[in-house]
Amino acid sequence: MPQIPAVPLSWYLLLSAVLFALGVAGFLYRKSIITVFISIELMLNAVNLSFVAFSYHLHRIDGHIFSFFVMVVAAAEAAVGFAIILTIFKNRRTLQIDEIDSMKL
């Protein structure tokens, strides 16, 4: 079996950059409030990947702790975010962000 050279660490970082950019694109481009939320999660995931990659590079686990905190905060954010989305849907009957444009009902 021929030996395939192992991938350098920067590929992981590039992947993280690509995922982050896609997250940004989705966040700016999409109109459904849920998909916007999903794009935020995608960005957080991309950042987590670079935390873990740097952790590997430095041989320290502080990066792991950081990504752990990111996950916990994401979970808290999802709980509050969905409570807000449910309230918005209850009041306005829509999930399109450009239709939620008035401060008062």
Place this chain on the structure above:
Amino acid sequence: MNFFVVSLIKIVIVFGVLMTTLAYLQWIERKVLAHIQVRTGPLRVGPHGLMQPLADVFKLLTKEDLFPPQVNRLVYLLAPFLAVCLALISISIIPFGPEINIFGVRTYMQISDLNVGVLFALAVSALSVYAVALAGWSSNNKYSLIGGLRGSAQLISYELPLTLAVAAPLLLANHLSFRAISNSQSGYYLGFIPRWNIFQMPFPQIFGFIIFMIAAFAETNRLPFDLPEAENELVAGFHTEYSSMKFACFFMSEYANMITISCIATLLFLGGWHPLFPAPYSNYIPSILLVLAAILLFYRAVLPARVRDRRTFPVFGIAALILAVVFAIPILQIVLIPVFWFASKVGIFLFTYIWVRGTLPRFRYDQLMHFAWTFLFPFALLNLLLTALFVALF
């Protein structure tokens, strides 16, 4: 290369045994339920209905594969696939016995040992929510949707007490790999009390075990918690729109989940493959039990309840005697004794599943949620705190 071959052989063995158990678990369930309800259960296909699982598989395969027009195609097909994959995947980290030496190859009786085995099992069980939720949603049917929503809410709710109950034995074992957890439970107090986690000092995990059992019943959607598929209110719940092989996938995944969660309970609380009695005695227990079973079978053959028992019971008796001899051969005992103890503990669990199904009525949905959040969750938390306190003090 050797590693791949050995792993492949282990995978084939485990998969074969799992599939056979799965098929016959359903036969056993029907038989036990029938006897609880003073019926006889499957009898027609083969002696004592032993060929019934094959007949069922054949029936499910040849049924018409209906494809409802209103469904979301991709997700509708994904859900049963996901269910069966997730149900079968966790068996790969279950150790069935200690390290053994066959034909000069030293290997563990386990497909793969993960450092984070317990977390892996929890992760897989966390993912199995999707199968229920997506099946319910994609069917585009009111009953399915309600079944799916109920099912996912129930799975999420009971995940918490389950995880907390699992965390307590982890504190005693101080490790996340199933093999290390099982090994930490070897040995005996005073020479005869096994150091299983439900007897383990400083804080026996009896409460944790009971909480785990209850949560496990809910996680596998079994009675008394089978609300997602409550047939008298929701037709068949989340799998109403599924037929033929796709239904069989959900059916299989339910039984595979039962087997896996019984294995996990055995490993976490009942000492895995470690026998109930110290080594010299425990090696003869299987043979003695099988001989007793053979005597009982011969006795029933002499005084048969039905005419055909006169022919079938002696055959089963002879089979039991042969097995008793096999279990007494010292070379095979290294492999068979741990597997015997592991399988018998798992078997007791599976029997409890069926027994409970035969005796308890179904919960109401609000009772189910109330029970999880106001009773089970606080008690699991208390159990974890007490365990942590005792482990820290002693």
Place this chain on the structure above:
Amino acid sequence: MDTVLFIVFAVIAVVCAFNVVLQKHPIASALSLIGVMGSLAVLYLLLGAEFIAMTQIIVYSGAVMVLFVLVIMLLNAGAEKPSGKSWFAQIAGLPLLLGFVGLMGFLIRGSVVPWTGAVRFGSWAGGTAQNIGRLLFTQYLLPFEVVSILILIAILGAVVLGQRELD
């Protein structure tokens, strides 16, 4: 083996991420995001972060995304309506995105991380549950407690908002 695993799962992650952005239906986006998370978990394992990989699946795929899917089911959110997109987004969107990725690539190239150093599975396995737990309860104890309070606040906020919805 490392390279093959990396390429396979990186491709899955990128394809799923594109799917997240391009799919019209929220549930398709959510399912694609679960795909991204699963493949990222495998990459974490390659980077020696076994605990984080499992947490990723338990917390992200098993809890956060279940919430997403449940909310989509509850609200019965259909495909989003194409609304008036701004001309700026249509013309400059893709070039800006590519420019962003290019800038990131340039920065990564100029950073301390070498292009050549290879990642080998198993060469560093520091991310065990033991190590993380020890660090979490010694050096990072204060952040840990602060995050616990944050979660408590989040629960309270969700309950308050959910109650208001009822009346």
